[in-house]
Amino acid sequence: MSGFEYVRSNGIQETLNILAKEKEDSVLVAGATNVMNDIRSRKLQNKILVDISNIGELSGITQEDGMIRIGALTTVADIAKSALLCKQAPALYQAAQVFADPSTCNYATIGGNIAHACPAADTAPPLLALDAEVEIAKKGNIRTLHINNFFLGFYSNQLDDDELIVAIRFKPQRCSAFEKIGLRSAMSIALLSVAVAVEIDQQEKVRTCAIALGAAAPRPVRASHAEAVMIGSKPTPELYAKMAEALCEDIAPNPKSARASKLYREVVGGSLLEKVFKNAIGSAIE
Amino acid sequence: MPLFAEGNKKYSHINKFCPRVDAKEKVTGRADYAADLVFPDMLFGGSLHGPYTHAKVKRICVEKALAVPGVRAVLTYKDLNKPFSWGYYTYMTEILRYEGDVVAIVAADTKHALEAGLEAIDVEYEELPAVYTIDEAMADGAPLVHENNEDCAGNIWSHARCKVRKGDVDVAFTDCDVIVEREYETQAVEHLYLEPEAAVAVPEKNGCMTVYACAANPFFGRRWIADSLGIPRSKARLVQTTIGGSFGGKEELMGLTIGRASLLADATGHPVKMVISREESIVCSSKRHPFKFKYKAGVNKDGKLQALQVTLIEDVGAYHMHEFMSFRAVVHAAGAYVIPNVKVDILGVFTNTVTSGAMRGYSSPQIIYAQEQFYEEVAEELGMDFLAFKKSNMLHKGAIHPCGQELNEEVILPEIIENLCAKTDFEGKRKKYANQTGDKRKGIGMSIFHRGCGLGNESIDASAAYICVHDDGSVMVNVGLVENGQGLHTAYSQIVAETLGVPVEKILVNKVDTNTILDSGPTVASRCTVMGAQSVRKAAQELKSYLKETAAMMFHTESPDQVALEDGMFILIGVPDAAIPFHEVCNVHHWTGGQSGVMNWYKPPKLSFSCKTGFGDAFPTYSYSVCVAEVEVDYKTGEITVEKVTSGHDVGTVINPETSKGQIFGGIAMGQGFAMMENLAIKDGKIRNKNLDTFMIASSMDTPEMEAILFECEDKTGTYGAKSLGENATEGVASAIINALHNATGERINKIPINKVKMFELLHK
Incomplete structure (x- = not known):
């Protein structure tokens, strides 16, 4: 894998600044479970890999004001262990159980799973059924998109080159x-x-x-x-x-x-x- | 009656459990794999593959690559002293014949420089028309995979020829009441060993080349070194590193990697390490031969098989090294049945696809899948119960094998069948499952098969062993066959322990170093215990006789025959308390000038089968097996669940029941994958599923409940009466599953693999 540069970002603002500057030359990397495959198969070449895996504030599952909020860097393994999601959003919890092998689940993030926009992405149907909203940030701006408007087509979504998924929110749905x-x-x-x-x-x-x-x-x-x-x-x-x-x-x-x-x-x-x-x-x- | 192999025979160290001698180094991560090795001033080597499956290099320019900082050498076919390697493969080639072919190799200081160097090579190709299937390759006017090659007639490989001729099928068919004809097809399968190929070539100061590699066939490895460099074998040395699985596969790509690393090491004067990536391993390494089968049987209304005609067509891929397989394939084509008139032919066809090679069974998983389904279909046409039909035609002691051999040793098939039928309630379940309705339907299926033990007439089944004792009583063993995960070092340790009369803990079996032992041939054909251990036993016996002389001297007795060695103690027969520990005798033996090491050799008696006459004794003896699979099919989804596989094998004498069962469990998982899952997605000759995200093998969640049953008998052919097992463990599994699916659904599956989507389509056609 030559032709790649690597930058480690330690915060949301720092990431947004890098994305604003590098735009389509950059690729966000968190768990790298998809990015590494694309690098090995040479679908991705000559990019700046922006490593966001260390940004703590992008990770975690919380409930406030009647909404569940999952940080984009929350791993599938964390979702699979969440007692809150087990009760309040069984669809997503169940998807995390059958997502992949344990080592992949330990690295793969929910943000990465929807950003990759694979038609078979395991967290996508639960989030669609839960009417989830995607919080998206770019330098100087935050927008919210309904997940159904987020996906565009085959491996494509509404995310611009300078945008970062911050979190996903939805109302609890016990019957899912x-x-x-x-x-x-x-x-x-x-x-x-x-x-x-x-x-x-x-x-x-x-x-x-x-x-x-x-x-x-x-x-x-x-x-x-x-x-x-x-x-x-x-x-x-x-x-x-x-x-x-x-x-x-x-x-x-x-x-x-x-x-x-x-x-x-x-x-x-x-x-x-x-x-x-x-x-x-x-x-x-x- | 056969024994259940639970240590019933009267042995001290074999025929019972012994922990694997290599377990600790492997589970603690200390084992020395080739990719882990580091030498001073070592370079990294890599290969450039072309983008085409069939093309000619019009121009290749390496200047830019040589200018890349850190690149030390770039070699192309122009730098070779001959176009083909040993075995007709190419190290680097001007003509690409499949996507795994290499046009150039590079050595560089770092992996990054290597990658940059490979990318900087400028090549212009002329794409050539290609053939990707047996049918395309055999069509009139088909493009030729090999131009001007005397081994080819069109795309048909003239060496892949062996036949069976017994009686006269044409005459017999005219007299038969019923004629049944069927065709079947199997796929290419990747071995998918955990450890991809890796080698480090180290140039020695005396002009020799040493290569450290996970080579399953070290003496072939030595040939590849000598062949690539044009040096004598005496100057080529292959040191085997820990092998992370082979299943027959670490041969062609492994050998080419050894050769390419040697070329780069020779060109640079530095050690060169080549580690093959998973993608490269899947694209370039050999695969289980895809086959097309044509079966035709003639049978009388009384249910007796009269005549069988079989044509086997193998897709060779782009290159060949496996004319030996033709012999094994034709000898087993008729299965474990008595048939007076047999005609079998095999045809190898070149295509511009990945090469075919040895993979656990060496044609038998494919053939048994076809034949064991075929005989059920024959019984069906006769309106007979298939088990009754198979039993009435089955091989037995004294019977004449389909290729003419008189079977003088035990044939314990009836006992194995009876046992497995009782254990699985086979007949009861079959009847119960015959008329099911509903979404979920169960099925039970059986395969009955046999396997010629060791290499037989396939090749030379001779091997060497060197055993020595040190003056402290420790024992060292050098052999020419490799531990590749099958448990060979444990079996050899037990066999030495049994023969010498010392505990296993005293014995160390070394990995193969071609400088320390004679060429013992390849580690293939499930030969290493049944035949390969004969030299180990002989060497231990000889060494023991020398030690007994010293012990006799220490006991002040004239005759070594008065001395015995038991449990690490020399004793004087009939004299209570007269005992000397093994290590004390070894010490005196050394300091009195006794011979403390022995090299011995074993060559099995000559056999008589000839591919020219198609008749004779093919193997020294056979092992017999029965496999029963139980499945459930979901009609709504096509989902196939293999619920249980019960696998019974005649092992003659079991050396280690637990490692034997381990082989059977692994064999079941591999056989299930072959039947239902493992498939290379090849499009226009190119493999698309190159890594584990898309190449599917059964996960632990897919594997069924498994039961392994070992049967023993009295057959003196093999070492301590042992027979083959490694390949037997996997060869009948697919067939049992496919027959079980028929029991569940009434559908015959004439092409594998069958996954849930294909099953759904079959059920909803």
Whole structure:
């Protein structure tokens, strides 16, 4: 790996200054679990590697004013151990359990996972289902983007070259769940992943419902057709069948995707979604 | 009746558990891997690969690279004294035949200078048309992988020829009641040893070249040194470092790396270290041969196999070194069955893809996958129960092997089958699983197989051992075969302990240094215990006879026959309390001028099989195995769960039950990966999954519950009656899983690997 420069940044402002100066010549590095792969495969060349892994204020999980806030440098391992997230955001907690092997989880950060914008990113569907907001800073400015507007397309997002993800915020959602299917039982990129966050009213009807998919389209997406079927109705086997049917409208993988066909994702997605939906409600309704 | 191998035979040091002698250095991280070695003034070496799978170098300019600060040498094919290496590979080449070919090598002071040097080499290529599959390579007018090569007829390799001819299949087929024909296909598989290839070449002041390398075949390594530099073998020395796995794979790329490091060390006068990256190892190292199989059987309504015709077509890749495999493949093509008329042919086809080579089994995992499914399909066509069909045609003592050999040793297949059937409730489960409905369906499957022990007629199965005692009673052993993770040093320590009559703790087995032992051939073919240890045993026996003379003298007796050595003590037979510790005898032995070291040699009796006649005795003896797999298939998702694998093996005499079971467990994981997961994503001849993020092997979460069962019998062929096990452990697993999937789904899988997506597509076609 020649042609790279390395800078270690110790604070947010220092990082923003470097980014403002170097712009597209810079690459932020935290856990480096994606960046190292890109360097080894020469997708990345001649960059200034800005190491932000030492910035303590970018890390941590807190709850204030009814919102959960996760610093961008919080590792997947920390999310997987969080008692708060286990109770208040099970979808994200569950995604962290099956994210990767322990050594990768110890380095990989939630900010890095969404910044990389892989269509199969494991934390993306939970954050989409939780209606998360992304706090983004640049020199002299802070903006907030809804996560659904953050992702643009295949490995692309709204982040400018001089911007840094600071944190991710969302409201607690006890009734949420996540599951993924990979080509093996662990350490596997998703063939398809599903996250659901749902609220059920007194009449056992679905009051609100957010369904999100990974590896179903060129970017992580909300499954609006499937959501529409469920909102306002009481889940029944017939309704789940309709939901699965509607889900096909939400699945539009890259036709070149070699790992699994659209048909596979549709059929498997339908049964996976039903399972995750029931997990989110917390009690299976037969 | 066979014994369960739990130390039932009357031995003191073998046939029982002994902790691995290399465990401590490995688990504490102290083992000396080649990539860790450092020498004064050492340089770093690396290779430049071309961007094409088939191309000619039109122009190559190294001036800019030589101008890079820290670069000490840049070598291209122009600097070689001959175009091809030993084994027809190329160290550096003008014609690139696959993406792993190298056009130039560089030595530099630092890794950064090395990388800059490699990037500064200016090459202009002329891309040539290429062939990537067996079908493309065999098509009329196909581009040639090797132009003007007398070993090729078109893209067909004329050396990959061996055959079996027994009886007359053409006549027999006309008389058969039922003819069944099927085709199967397997993929290339990466070995994925934990430690990629690494070598350090050190030029010596006397004109010799020493290379330290994780070479699984050190004497091949010595050939590569001598070949690359054009020096005599006597001036080439290979010192084996700790090997982090090989599975048959540390051979071609390892050898080329040894040669390239030697060339750079010779050119610069400095030690040169070459460490292969994971990506380079996956792209350049040999792979398990991909095969296409055509099986045709003729059988009578009584269920007796009458005739079998098999054509095996291997994708050789761009280069070859494995004509030996042709022999093993054809001899095992018919499986463990009695068939009066057999015709087997093999064909090797060159393509512009990664080279094929030895990988745990050397054709058997592929062949058994095809044949054990095929015989089930034959039984199905006959309307017979497949197990009854297989049992009625199975090899037995006194039977004639498919290639003509009379089997005079024990054949314990019926006992192994009976035991595994009882243990797994095989027949009960099969019937229970026959008519399932619902989303999740279970299946159970079996494979029955045999393996020729050691090299047999494949190659010379001779080996050397040197054993000496020091005056303090410690014992040192030099051998020519390597510990590559299989537990060889532990087995050899136990065999020396057993033969000499001293505890294992007294014995040190050294890694191979080609200057200290005779060329004992390669560490392959599961030969090292069954045959390789024969020389170890002979040397220990001879040494013991010399020590007994000294002990007899110390006991003041005329005859050494009156002396025995047990548990580290020399005793005088029949005289109570007459005992002298081993080390005291060794001390006196040394100071009275006794011979304290022995080099011995073992060469097995000659066999008679010939690839020209296709008939004869192929192996000295065979080991027999049965594998049972239990699976569950989720119809909704295609998910395949291998729930349990039970693997039973005839090991003759087990040397160490725990390390043997360890080999079987590893073999199951490897066989499962071959059946379901391990696949190189090759597009236009280029491998796309070059690292562990995309190349999938089974994780510990995927591996099934495993049960290893060892069976023993009386067969005097191998060392202390031991048979082969290392490759047997993996070769029948894929087949058992595939047959279990048929039991669960009714689907035949004629191409592997089958993952959940492919299973889903099969179920929803």
